[in-house]
Amino acid sequence: MQRTRGFRLRHAAVALFAAVALSSAGAQTITFGGWSGEEEAARPVIMEMIATFNAANPGVTVEWLGYPWAQVQQNFLLLLRSGTAPQVAQLQDRWLSTFGELGALADMNDVFGQATLERHIAPGLLTVGQYQGQQLGLPWIAGSIGLVANLKVLEDAGVADLPVTIDDFVAALEAIKANDPNSVPFALTTTGNATISTDFQVWLWTYGGNLFDAEGNVTVASPEAQQALAFLKGLIDDGLVALEVGRGDARQLFARHQTAFYFDAPVAKGIARNNAAEGAGFDAFITPMATPTLAAGDRSYQTAWGHLLVLFQGEGQTVTADSPAARFVSHLVLDPAWPVRYFEALALLPSNTEATMSASFQADPYAVTWLDIAARSARVDEAALWPNAPQMTDAIGEEVQSVYLGQKTPERALQDLQRRLEALVAEVR
Amino acid sequence: MGWLLVLPALVVFCVVILYPFVRAIVGAFYRDTLFLPEPVFGGLRNFRDLFASAPVLASWTRTIVFVGVGTVLTLLLGFAWAVVLNERWPGAKLMRSLSLLPWLFPSTVVAFLWAWIFNAQYGVINGLLLRLELIEQPIYWLSSSAGAMSAVIVAKTWATIPFAMAFFLAALQTIPGDQLDAARVDGAGNGSVMRHIVLPHVRYTTVILIVLVAVNNLQHFDIIYAMTEGGPVRATTVLAIEVYKQAFQSWNIGLASAIGVVWLATIAVPAYYYLRSIFGGE
Numbered sequence: 001m002q003r004t005r006g007f008r009l010r011h012a013a014v015a016l017f018a019a020v021a022l023s024s025a026g027a028q029t030i031t032f033g034g035w036s037g038e039e040e041a042a043r044p045v046i047m048e049m050i051a052t053f054n055a056a057n058p059g060v061t062v063e064w065l066g067y068p069w070a071q072v073q074q075n076f077l078l079l080l081r082s083g084t085a086p087q088v089a090q091l092q093d094r095w096l097s098t099f100g101e102l103g104a105l106a107d108m109n110d111v112f113g114q115a116t117l118e119r120h121i122a123p124g125l126l127t128v129g130q131y132q133g134q135q136l137g138l139p140w141i142a143g144s145i146g147l148v149a150n151l152k153v154l155e156d157a158g159v160a161d162l163p164v165t166i167d168d169f170v171a172a173l174e175a176i177k178a179n180d181p182n183s184v185p186f187a188l189t190t191t192g193n194a195t196i197s198t199d200f201q202v203w204l205w206t207y208g209g210n211l212f213d214a215e216g217n218v219t220v221a222s223p224e225a226q227q228a229l230a231f232l233k234g235l236i237d238d239g240l241v242a243l244e245v246g247r248g249d250a251r252q253l254f255a256r257h258q259t260a261f262y263f264d265a266p267v268a269k270g271i272a273r274n275n276a277a278e279g280a281g282f283d284a285f286i287t288p289m290a291t292p293t294l295a296a297g298d299r300s301y302q303t304a305w306g307h308l309l310v311l312f313q314g315e316g317q318t319v320t321a322d323s324p325a326a327r328f329v330s331h332l333v334l335d336p337a338w339p340v341r342y343f344e345a346l347a348l349l350p351s352n353t354e355a356t357m358s359a360s361f362q363a364d365p366y367a368v369t370w371l372d373i374a375a376r377s378a379r380v381d382e383a384a385l386w387p388n389a390p391q392m393t394d395a396i397g398e399e400v401q402s403v404y405l406g407q408k409t410p411e412r413a414l415q416d417l418q419r420r421l422e423a424l425v426a427e428v429r
Numbered sequence: 430m431g432w433l434l435v436l437p438a439l440v441v442f443c444v445v446i447l448y449p450f451v452r453a454i455v456g457a458f459y460r461d462t463l464f465l466p467e468p469v470f471g472g473l474r475n476f477r478d479l480f481a482s483a484p485v486l487a488s489w490t491r492t493i494v495f496v497g498v499g500t501v502l503t504l505l506l507g508f509a510w511a512v513v514l515n516e517r518w519p520g521a522k523l524m525r526s527l528s529l530l531p532w533l534f535p536s537t538v539v540a541f542l543w544a545w546i547f548n549a550q551y552g553v554i555n556g557l558l559l560r561l562e563l564i565e566q567p568i569y570w571l572s573s574s575a576g577a578m579s580a581v582i583v584a585k586t587w588a589t590i591p592f593a594m595a596f597f598l599a600a601l602q603t604i605p606g607d608q609l610d611a612a613r614v615d616g617a618g619n620g621s622v623m624r625h626i627v628l629p630h631v632r633y634t635t636v637i638l639i640v641l642v643a644v645n646n647l648q649h650f651d652i653i654y655a656m657t658e659g660g661p662v663r664a665t666t667v668l669a670i671e672v673y674k675q676a677f678q679s680w681n682i683g684l685a686s687a688i689g690v691v692w693l694a695t696i697a698v699p700a701y702y703y704l705r706s707i708f709g710g711e
Contacts, residue, residue: 074677077463101464184550191572191661243572244549253550387464391679402662405572428464 029061030325033076034090036307038066041270045345049338053331060324062088073098073390080104085312087325091137093128093306094384094393100131101387101428106311106319108135111326112334120334125351128306128380137308138333139351141342143266144302144374145198152285153183153260162289166206166231169261169292173240176260184242186235187250187262190404193397195247198303198381199263200400202291203228205301211382211396211421218425221411221418229403229410236404243404251275255282261289265305266370269347288370290377304378306351309333343367349374387428395420454693456686463680475687484663485688488671492695495582495653495667496646502586503642504635507593512627514594515601525598532591540655543584547571571657574664581653581665585646593638600634601627633706640703647696668692 037046050062065086067075073095079085080102091099099105108117108129117126121139129137149162154172157179163169173185189195201211209224235241245253250262255275264271269286276282290300309329311319319326332338339350340358347364349371350356361367383392399417402408408416457475461468479485514525531539546553547570555567570576604627612622650669653659659666659674666674668688676685 077680078677098463192658193660239566242549243569249550388679394674394678398660398662401660405661407574407662 027059027061028324029063030088030328031065031086032062032088032090032328033065033067033072033079033086034307035067035069035072036090037064038068041274042346045342048341049332052338053328056331057324057327060327062324062328080312083314087312088328089310089312090140091308091310093137093139093304093308094381094389096129096131096137096308096310097385097387097389099310100134100136103315104312105134105136106313108138108311111311111319111321112330113321116334120336120353121351122353124375125306128304129308129310137310138329139306140309140333141266141339141348142306142351142374143349143370144378145202145263145265145305146302146370146373146377147261147289147291148254148264148268149287149289150254150257150260150285151287153180153257156180156257157260159260162287163292164290164296166292166294170235170240172260173235174238177240180258182258184245184253184259185240185261187245187253187259188232188235188241189247189250189263190236190241190243190245190401192246193394193401195263196400196404197383197393197396200228200232200396201381201383202263202301202303203232205379206291206293206298207231208294216425216429218418218421220421221414225414226410229400229414232400233403233410254286257285263303266347266349266367269366283366286366288366288373290373300373300377301379302374302377304374304380386425388424392421392424395424453686453689456682457690459683459686461682461686468683471683475683476690478684479687479691484666485671485684487663488666488668488688489691489695491578491665492647492667492669494578495585495649495665496643499582499585499589499646500639500643502582503589503593504638506586507590507638508597508631508635510590511594511597511601514598528594529591531588534588536588536651537655539584539588540652543580543587543652544571544656547580572661574661577657577661577664581656584652584656585649588652589642589645593642596634596638597631600631604630636706637703640699640706643699644696644703647692647699668695 032050036042046064050064054061069092072090073092076085076089076091076099080099085104114135117135117138125139125142126135128139128142129135153176154160154162157172157176159172159175161168163172176183176185189199204210204220204225207224207228209220209222209228211218211220213219232241236243247264250259251264251268251271252275253259254262254268255272256277266288269283272282272286273280278285291302293300309332311325311329313319321327321330333352336350336352336354336358339352339355340360342348343350343355343364344360347367349367350361355361356371381389383389383396386392395417399408399413399420403410403413456468458470458472459468460471460474510528514521514528534542545551549555549567549569549572552567552570554570555564558564559567568576570580608626609622612626617625648669649667650673653665653667653670654673657665659670668691672685672688672692675681675688
């Protein structure tokens with residue numbers, strides 16, 4: 001058995017080279033893979049983007065290849081190993097390190113030029129798509145995973161202002177619970193490793209802890225991390241946070257006015273509209289807010305978040321700006337028309353600078369507020385910077401959940417997490 | 430000519446079943462991860478890692494629990510329901526048909542159905558218990574190791590009972606009526622009839638079912654993954670889930686293959702008895 005990674009990538013290069021060669025001979029099909037086109041709310045606008053490009057580019061046909069979000073990463077990895085990866089792909093920001101480590105992505109600076117990219121996308125946002133100094137992805141939509149608040153629930157509980165400090169936050173939660181004992185005042189995700197990890201890290205940073213230091217050493221078993229985990233466990237014990245709540249459950253609770261706060265991407269507004277009995281009328285009840293801090297004036301944190309567009313290329317293969325795949329990426333991201341359209345359809349914050357200056361974006365206080373908070377607070381998921389991020393995320397999710405379920409103390413869980421992360425770091429160093 | 434006739438099936442078997450099977454076994458002896466440039470022969474290293482890994486060994490233990498409890502429950506409930514359906518009562522024939530429905534549902538549908546039943550916020554069980562004031566707060570069924578394992582066992586058993594029931598019903602209907610009549614005339618009660626006539630008669634069917642249901646439970650992935658994804662905190666991570674996680678989340682193909690070999694060895698035991706009973710008679 002002499003199956004080699006080089007052999008597989010050469011296979012991929014041959015397949016891609018054949019596709020590129022055919023393009024000069026006539027009609028060419030390129031595959032655009034991802035998950036948004038599989039979601040009911042996003043599918044119409046995604047198909048509209050594809051159809052518009054196809055109409056404007058005779059001889060090129062973009063075809064959609066969709067998977068549910070939870071299956072995208074592993075399916076793309078399988079497609080890579082079989083040499084059938086899509087030419088253009090939508091990735092979650094935290095997956096970039098895994099694909100970047102495989103050397104399968106084109107450097108966008110080489111394709112479009114760094115100056116061109118910075119003319120259309122703020123340098124700060126471009127960092128979301130960077131790995132080891134290369135621009136391996138372009139942020140298609142940007143923002144953060146941050147707290148959203150339900151103003152109706154707060155008003156009904158007599159909470160006049162959005163909480164700024166953690167003490168204010170807990171007081172608000174208690175007031176909400178007292179007003180409605182059946183409510184889940186804070187829909188922190190307590191199931192699902194990926195979302196447990198991101199929600200936990202925000203509180204870890206708030207309490208001054210980190211998963212790693214600047215040199216990449218694991219530092220999670222710290223007093224600050226214990227405080228953060230003990231805080232979250234305390235909320236569960238006090239009935240202010242419920243078990244078995246995933247992101248989807250939190251969205252449902254929010255739309256039914258059974259929770260006041262939960263973490264989500266800017267898409268929360270569009271999802272709440274779809275789930276709520278009020279429909280678009282729910283817009284009046286939702287607002288983004290900064291994560292509460294230990295003391296007023298402290299830096300607030302959110303998890304940097306975005307969808308990336310990447311160009312898969314085989315070993316020895318070069319993607320150029322005039323190739324159909326690169327032109328399609330330009331159509332989606334660098335041309336402000338479609339980021340604006342995407343925003344208008346789904347309230348997804350555009351990464352394109354011109355799009356954020358558009359009248360429709362500026363007229364949306366929800367989007368402007370979110371972008372303002374994210375600019376001050378967003379920080380990259382620490383596990384996402386490692387090529388074995390999925391294993392690290394699983395370890396974080398399992399150990400944190402063991403505390404939520406009362407199986408381990410915060411101290412024990414963090415010590416176990418420290419050991420597991422150290423082993424994972426050693427695998428890739 | 431005979432070889433020509435079987436050749437298409439043989440080719441399909443070799444390509445679809447034999448080659449992946451052999452390759453997976455060979456792969457167990459290679460270190461193959463996403464970040465190795467190419468697979469490297471590692472001998473028994475994957476097996477050493479497997480037996481030194483407490484989480485992986487725990488998966489094996491959980492598999493035994495899932496298979497053992499699930500198989501026993503399926504057979505007991507399947508037999509009981511077959512006894513009920515074997516009697517003549519109004520609607521018995523309709524009920525026989527309806528009883529097959531759980532078996533016909535796709536596994537993921539069964540999983541989502543039971544996940545909703547056990548849901549702490551919106552589930553039927555908690556709703557009923559709260560309404561009857563038997564509990565004051567929702568019970569988080571899927572948030573404890575025992576609760577989550579029980580839930581997946583209940584879901585899988587529910588889906589498999591019709592299969593066992595059908596086998597038992599067929600066996601019950603072959604019991605000679607004159608034996609039952611004679612026993613009744615001799616004064617045998619229900620317990621005696623069950624112990625001395627019915628159970629011996631269905632003994633062979635029971636052995637077959639034990640093997641078939643156990644193998645089916647050993648292989649099972651869908652319901653568990655769709656309900657709990659192997660959680661909470663790996664509480665329902667049986668061997669099937671462990672193989673999936675190692676192969677497609679940790680991308681450790683070598684270790685996944687080694688777990689597959691252990692899994693195969695576990696399935697081989699009941700499979701051997703099944704094949705022996707089929708080809709060797711009673």
